[in-house]
Amino acid sequence: MVYCAAIFIQSSFPAPQAVSGFLLSDKLLHVAGYAVLGALCLRAMRTFPIKSASMLLLLSILFSAFYGVTDEIHQLFVPSRNGDPWDVIADTMGSVLGVAGYYLMERINGFQHSFEK
Numbered sequence: 001m002v003y004c005a006a007i008f009i010q011s012s013f014p015a016p017q018a019v020s021g022f023l024l025s026d027k028l029l030h031v032a033g034y035a036v037l038g039a040l041c042l043r044a045m046r047t048f049p050i051k052s053a054s055m056l057l058l059l060s061i062l063f064s065a066f067y068g069v070t071d072e073i074h075q076l077f078v079p080s081r082n083g084d085p086w087d088v089i090a091d092t093m094g095s096v097l098g099v100a101g102y103y104l105m106e107r108i109n110g111f112q113h114s115f116e117k
Contacts, residue, residue: 045063
């Protein structure tokens with residue numbers, strides 16, 4: 001929840017100036033930010049009584065990607081910002097990468113807490 005609040009607060013400020021010479025910097029920031037959110041969602045959701053790894057992965061991706069959609073809607077009401085469908089795609093990609101990365105890290109480290117074998 002704290003990380004979601006941080007995203008909300010950050011997107012409440014006027015849009016920052018683009019970094020010159022690096023066209024995709026905004027999208028890369030979205031991917032990175034939502035990769036963290038996706039990993040945090042999976043970490044939190046593994047405490048749920050759901051034993052299916054695929055269900056936990058799916059729920060984590062859906063929650064973090066949906067939060068990206070709500071953040072873009074929020075930005076429609078912030079001066080100098082706009083909701084961008086490409087940002088939603090970058091947020092979703094980041095969510096998938098974060099969830100997959102966290103899951104693989106736990107599998108490599110042998111952590112099987114609530115995941116099926």
